Amino acid sequence: MLVTGLGTFFTHEPDPNWFNFVEGQGVQPSSVPSEGWAEWHGLFADAAFVLVLFGSAWFVYKVSFRLVRFSVLAFVLIVAGHISGSAIRYNVVKLQGRTLKEAGEGYTQLFAGELEFIVTARFQIGAIASQLWVIAHVATLPLAVAGALWSLRQIGRSDPFESVITPIDPPPS
Numbered sequence: 001m002l003v004t005g006l007g008t009f010f011t012h013e014p015d016p017n018w019f020n021f022v023e024g025q026g027v028q029p030s031s032v033p034s035e036g037w038a039e040w041h042g043l044f045a046d047a048a049f050v051l052v053l054f055g056s057a058w059f060v061y062k063v064s065f066r067l068v069r070f071s072v073l074a075f076v077l078i079v080a081g082h083i084s085g086s087a088i089r090y091n092v093v094k095l096q097g098r099t100l101k102e103a104g105e106g107y108t109q110l111f112a113g114e115l116e117f118i119v120t121a122r123f124q125i126g127a128i129a130s131q132l133w134v135i136a137h138v139a140t141l142p143l144a145v146a147g148a149l150w151s152l153r154q155i156g157r158s159d160p161f162e163s164v165i166t167p168i169d170p171p172p173s
Contacts, residue, residue: 007037081140092119
């Protein structure tokens with residue numbers, strides 16, 4: 001995920017089919033399917049989604065015998081990353097004083113201070129919103145890794161084989 005995400009971050013290009021985009025136009029050209037880094041990143045994102053879904057269920061059922069907060073957090077983060085990643089893949093980048101064809105490649109141009117808006121397959125997003133959206137998407141992987149490490153430390157401090165139905169307080173003698 002990290003390698004393909006970095007590749008996509010630095011090399012993703014606007015869709016040439018959208019160079020005739022007109023701001024505010026209701027009809028939008030169809031977009032070309034992902035290829036290159038973006039295609040691989042999407043494939044790994046799907047695999048990560050399945051891994052987290054089934055891995056968390058297996059961990060809860062076979063190892064911890066209780067619902068670990070991180071399992072829920074990991075599922076929420078992977079869903080958020082999946083949705084934000086599919087929604088932020090731009091087709092058009094409009095930079096101040098440039099035509100659509102003059103936009104560069106990669107998401108770094110969104111932070112150059114010249115951004116007017118981007119257009120995804122779903123909607124048009126302003127400069128600040130698109131920057132926050134990209135940051136939120138990029139933050140999902142470090143948050144998931146940090147949460148996993150924290151969760152493993154918490155489980156290491158407790159008995160992972162303690163059943164959830166075991167009473168907390170011992171019965172009075």
